[in-house]
Amino acid sequence: MENKNIMIAGVGGQGILLAGSIVGEVAGENGFEVKLSAVHGMAQRGGSIVTHIRYGTQVFAPVIEKGQADILVSCEQLEALRYASYLKPKGIVIMNEYRIFPVSVTMGNAEYPQDIVKKLSETYSVRTCEAHRMAMEAGIAKSDNVIMLALLAKELPFAKESWMRAIRKHVHMKNIEKNIALFDAAFEASLCKSAEET
């Protein structure tokens, strides 16, 4: 089989690397060779971050090239736009509607692009959701990534239980149960709006 290539993007502090580890764990548990790539260091300081997950029968390079990704999950709108060129034609974008303004925008030196969904829909299959609002309503700060993971999980052929096990293994927090419940709810619900509807 051809390798499956998934990218998860967002802003430093959103738990992007953790999400990538979980996807890698699930793919590995299901018998695939997996390689993950992300560069640590400064991303927590609010910088752009993206993690690459590749899985298949044999994986060499741990990085995904432009035009190769099957799915791009983004926890923030601008980052979805930034990494979209890594997608295959008609690739899938699963995007959190949350916006975090870069300092250049706040300072008035740049504009936060408008109509990101519309732009991306011209080339890709775009699904959006209000993961940030849901996370705030659930009372678990910074758990947008859990919801986005659930939406990704719906696109992949792995059992929900596999995901739950991976989350328990990688998430070491006192409110792990709330996160698991949030994942479960997001997995079972129909949360995404596809671009046609927006």
Added chain:
Amino acid sequence: MSETVRMMSGNEAIARGAYEAGVTFSAAYPGTPSTEISENIVQYKEIYCEWSVNEKVALEAAVGASILGSRALVSMKHVGLNVASDPLYTSTYIGANGGLVLVVADDPGVYSSQNEQDTRCIAKAAGIPFLEPADSQEAKDYTKLAFVLSETYDTPVIVRTTARVAHSVSKVALQERQEVPEKMYQKNITKHVMIPASARIRHKVLEERLRQLEKYANTIAIHTESGTDTRIGFLTSGICYQYIREVFPNAAVLKLGMVYPLPMETIETFSQKVDILYVVEELEPVIEEQVRARGIACHGKDIFTRQGEYSSAMLLAAIQKQENEDEIAAQPETGDIPARPPILCAGCPHRSIYMVLKKLGLHVAGDIGCYTLGAMQPIGVIDSVLCMGASISMLHGMEKAKGREYTKDWVAVIGDSTFMHTGINALMNMVYNRGTGTVIIMDNETTAMTGHQVHAASKKTLMGEPAHAISIEALCRGVGVREFYAVDAFDRKRLEELVIAAKQKEEVTVICASAPCVLLRNAKQKNTEPLHILTERCFRCGKCLRTGCPALGREKNRTIFIDPASCNGCGLCADFCDRGAIV
């Protein structure tokens, strides 16, 4: 032998390799992309591991451990190796009793460093054999092999990684820890005391050793050949191997595990099999130059770059000598995408300090850490950054060269960990050599940028034991600083007074502006309530935005807002507001 398979980053795998190899001593200083090695070694109770104050001390400590018979590991980033240069070059003369392995992580593409140097050149200059793993399994295996080589050939050995190998995650098969029989110390003046008489002898020993290793290199099992299509052949090592296999799946590839010394006979045999030979290595033509010197025709830096991280696509493009655009999907018309570089966190004490320095219109000699981000707009207050500890040295040099009057608007800033690393030496120099500069220690009580490690002024060691925490004040006063002032980093009024007063003083002034890193603070205590904007008072002047705090934003209709999820309640923006609109 029980085996399990685990997904690990290259760094985790190296730590595991140290454990399996029977290592009992590890010393390091944090540095991306090597930091996680020590952070993972600490889980293995059999290994003493420490954050040393700097890489020179770490390597020296490891040489001590090795001489007495223990297997010792030192890890650092490429610029950290520069700090350890002095012990490095003479350690080859001393050799290794217990195996001595240095893991050095380079940063092609410069993700988070000051330069893009190639450690392999240094290893070669020092006469140190080195191994280059291409994934996590090799990272573990080569670390273990390095200890065997070190003891067999009586030499330090380098395991050289790059950020991509260090941080990529792939599967690793685990094995049991090998308990190494204890070696004893034997006095040997010629071998351990590098006076000229010893050094003349030991240099010859080094050269003979390298000749032996050259022979061995041709027999070592870690070079692999793959691929049947000999129309095109690749000679490579490290991560580039993966990129080649990705885009040239059938091409003949000779992948080297040990790159110095090179297995010349193996390379010659391979080169004769292929129609055209490409030497693929990031950064310097270390392999290529030796191959060419041997008279073997090849391509290398004539078509590949000496800078930047490589990729499958880039290799393909360079070799096919074409732009790859036709193979990439037609991209949407995206317009300009604003950059999102790393910035100081919301509530960071460094931002508070920088706002004072900016208000005073000062020039700032900067240093390395989170606070280097003060160079970014809209703060933009840093004038220079060279290497660890250099802010103080440079300020001193500036003053002595151009005079006190010329440098009266300059200050040096340095972090607490950087100060303990090498800043202290520079401060001693400034005091002794009659400097009068102002040094601001930006003390956030941690080594932040690399992931919040403890350091010499912290209350705990890496292993979690109570530390003999060194007092920054006592240290400064101990080297003769009389004008030392401690201030809260958020007490901007007092900080401003101190900086203005310091300019008048005819001796060194150290201002230690302290407040814990906001991320650490948040981990320990309930977050401070976020601030919010009273819209009826807000003038929308945007003065608050000039702090560059990422918790602040502006809507299209120019309304300013504070993101409650990001705000850490430090109150800096409120200070900037003339209308009392932020509470």
